[in-house]
Amino acid sequence: MAESTLKITFTELRTEIGRFLGLDRTYGNWSADEILDVNACIKRGLRNFYFPPRTDNAQAAHRWNFLRPKSTLVIWPDVVAADAVTISTAVYASPNTTVTASEAVFYPSMEGKSLACVTSGVSYTIVSYTSSTVVVVSGDASAETGVITIDSEDTFTLPWDYGGMSGEGNFVFDRENVKLETITVTAEQQIRRLRQHSISTGTPYCAAIVPKTMAGTSGQRWEVMFHNPPDEELTLHYRYYVLPDALILTTLEYPYGSAAHSETILESCLAVAESREKEGGDGEHQARFGGLLVSSIDHDKGLSEAIFHYGYNGDGSDESHNMVNEHDLFDGTATFNGA
Numbered sequence: 001m002a003e004s005t006l007k008i009t010f011t012e013l014r015t016e017i018g019r020f021l022g023l024d025r026t027y028g029n030w031s032a033d034e035i036l037d038v039n040a041c042i043k044r045g046l047r048n049f050y051f052p053p054r055t056d057n058a059q060a061a062h063r064w065n066f067l068r069p070k071s072t073l074v075i076w077p078d079v080v081a082a083d084a085v086t087i088s089t090a091v092y093a094s095p096n097t098t099v100t101a102s103e104a105v106f107y108p109s110m111e112g113k114s115l116a117c118v119t120s121g122v123s124y125t126i127v128s129y130t131s132s133t134v135v136v137v138s139g140d141a142s143a144e145t146g147v148i149t150i151d152s153e154d155t156f157t158l159p160w161d162y163g164g165m166s167g168e169g170n171f172v173f174d175r176e177n178v179k180l181e182t183i184t185v186t187a188e189q190q191i192r193r194l195r196q197h198s199i200s201t202g203t204p205y206c207a208a209i210v211p212k213t214m215a216g217t218s219g220q221r222w223e224v225m226f227h228n229p230p231d232e233e234l235t236l237h238y239r240y241y242v243l244p245d246a247l248i249l250t251t252l253e254y255p256y257g258s259a260a261h262s263e264t265i266l267e268s269c270l271a272v273a274e275s276r277e278k279e280g281g282d283g284e285h286q287a288r289f290g291g292l293l294v295s296s297i298d299h300d301k302g303l304s305e306a307i308f309h310y311g312y313n314g315d316g317s318d319e320s321h322n323m324v325n326e327h328d329l330f331d332g333t334a335t336f337n338g339a
Contacts, residue, residue: 004258006259010042010253013265014027020270042269046247072235073158073235078150087099087141099134109157110150111128114126118147152229157212157222158209161245170183172237191207199229264292267288271288
């Protein structure tokens with residue numbers, strides 16, 4: 001079955017705001033200033049919807065379930081000269097260089113890390129991840145050849161759209177013949193205390209999330225520290241709150257929330273247009289947005305509360321080594337004294 005045709009798009013938001021502001025029915029006839037004004041209303045309206053104010057002073061502001069995707073984070077031991085990873089191509093296009101490695105070695109969590117060229121001794125900062133064999137680094141590295149190393153500094157960069165941990169707030173991973181392992185998120189001070197006693201690599205069991213230092217040339221990013229620092233590549237599973245992007249014609253047409261929240265999104269954008277562009281407006285769209293926001297929150301809470309199975313309830317003493325594999329789902333049959 002196809003997705004709902006009731007979902008709202010960037011084009012529809014733009015058209016509705018243009019009509020409200022009395023602009024020409026044909027978008028191509030809008031002036032540059034009119035386009036900027038409408039786009040600003042849409043961006044502000046989306047921010048109001050994605051990060052809504054409190055609807056009840058006795059409760060915290062709502063955080064949407066549809067902004068909490070599952071994700072993975074690959075953490076890795078440092079790439080050292082002994083790994084014999086070499087640059088096979090380096091193409092400079094000011095101010096950055098695209099570096100292609102001789103084999104798969106790069107991960108998204110390497111963004112912001114130092115890539116050092118052993119032959120020249122020069123280091124570059126990884127600006128962006130392209131693929132497992134291609135990254136972009138700052139500066140002109142087009143003349144570099146030979147072996148490269150990458151230092152994690154025992155921290156790993158989280159995605160650009162990371163806006164906070166969700167779910168149980170932990171990382172989990174599994175390995176062949178090993179039960180599900182949890183890495184508990186704790187305070188940065190705890191990680192630093194543990195590292196005072198030992199900085200040996202091993203299997204991580206706790207982590208801390210900290211903001212990266214920023215220079216104002218790009219947005220805020222976050223990174224995660226692990227103890228122990230990993231001694232092998234691990235793929236961690238977690239859920240986090242997304243920081244959504246602005247909508248863009250043809251390339252990013254659909255807002256989060258889909259059809260169930262489309263009318264709320266529209267009224268949020270119209271409320272901004274009403275207050276920003278229509279001086280002395282009567283607040284009709286702001287009032288409508290407030291009412292629809294309550295309904296959208298109720299709908300969203302209903303989705304999160306529709307849980308029919310919470311998992312195995314016990315201390316794991318009956319074959320606890322295999323508890324996750326054998327007891328995580330109940331097949332509807334219970335026994336007592338063999339019956």
